[in-house]
Amino acid sequence: MAVPSAQVHSDLDGARERLLESAAGLFALHGYERTTVRDIVRSAGTNLNAINYYFGGKRGLYQAVMLRELERARSFTEGLPRAAAHDPLEVRLESLVLRILTFFVSQHSRLPRLVSLEVVNPSDALDDVSPSMNEAESRELRDIVSDALGPAAPAETLDECARSVYAQCAYFMFMGESLQRAGSPVFSSSAAVRRLASHITAFSLGGLRALSTSPNTIGVVR
Amino acid sequence: MAVPSAQVHSDLDGARERLLESAAGLFALHGYERTTVRDIVRSAGTNLNAINYYFGGKRGLYQAVMLRELERARSFTEGLPRAAAHDPLEVRLESLVLRILTFFVSQHSRLPRLVSLEVVNPSDALDDVSPSMNEAESRELRDIVSDALGPAAPAETLDECARSVYAQCAYFMFMGESLQRAGSPVFSSSAAVRRLASHITAFSLGGLRALSTSPNTIGVVR
């Protein structure tokens, strides 16, 4: 009896790895239902049986892809530059926004695309994968917003402002497919991403200042 | 030979209408691929053949549903209150934001849900349906942003600011399914929607003021 989850030799770039790679690309491109197992195995150069052999089925493969992309995204995001806690608010916010945007727009990671598909039309194949999606960045954003609004700001305002900032970034995650079809420059040049991050930062700083309880704590941009 | 598109009697609440209604609900709930024609006809109380008879197939039914929901959404949005052109900027913006949000969050129209599904994972069944989605509101938003930024603002800044405002609203269209599962109050009480619109307006006015070329034209909120 085969026990594929406990392999002896690591199977580097073997059939299992090729399946994960092909499936990630196809799932991200067409979504779960529009991707057939036959497309996957053809792309991976393996046999139909391989999916069931290594992952127990299409669902299992999908879950494995998500876990793998989550891990990859983590290491990808960790490599990006990050502002220090003692940096001025504008710098910290722009650093975070740029990091989120770069990730959402990145062609290297398929996670944002997979997540947007999953958020809009959740599959029942993900029960233990969904949590801990962007917890660290979410907390970082809340800290920045909290500093900008001042200590007297109510919790609801804090939530709303954090969401206003995040929504401006998430827009590009959700619209990724459409924008790419329309040939948006955001997905080609990193300069466009930086310019966009700069705008979102300036816009959001203005919004935060308008809702701040201590109006003079935030430096005026430009 | 049957010519269903040129019916003599209007077929009010007949099989054709029931099919459209059931299909709209199911497509909005599960998306195009996860909805089977057998589910639709069971929900509509008609026969399997009815879909092909009236709409030529599943795709034709989907297109008919989209056209119908587009028309319904138009009349729905027209009924909402609207600020006058001579009203102050804050009022015009909040009116528009509330209108967009109400529509995105509304349970009566299935269009936002269908659109978000289509934007994230476009089907090839929509070629002539997609244009003229929200042209009027898009222009209205650009006018408001243009007034806020002043005449000297570059076109790019105008685009970016309009998108920043819109993204804060669109967030709820895309996240609709997830937020509803989490029991977000936005989808139950209209007071929550108004509060949200008020926040987005205040936040955006702050952002617009920060990027304005004539800083004193926008009234300070609160």
Add this chain to the structure above:
DNA sequence: TTGCGTTTGAAACAGTTGTTTCATACACTT
């Protein structure tokens, strides 16, 4: 009623889906 176009009904169709079966080839230890 007769006739005719329209609508419904049940069944079957052809194609695709994910999955299973089972025989074979492989890698590696004894």
Add this chain to the structure above:
DNA sequence: AAGTGTATGAAACAACTGTTTCAAACGCAA
């Protein structure tokens, strides 16, 4: 070399997909 657990391969499977077929029922004018 023999044996054993692992991996691959081709074929077939059962279930489901959207669609088609064709006969029966209906509505309504002549």
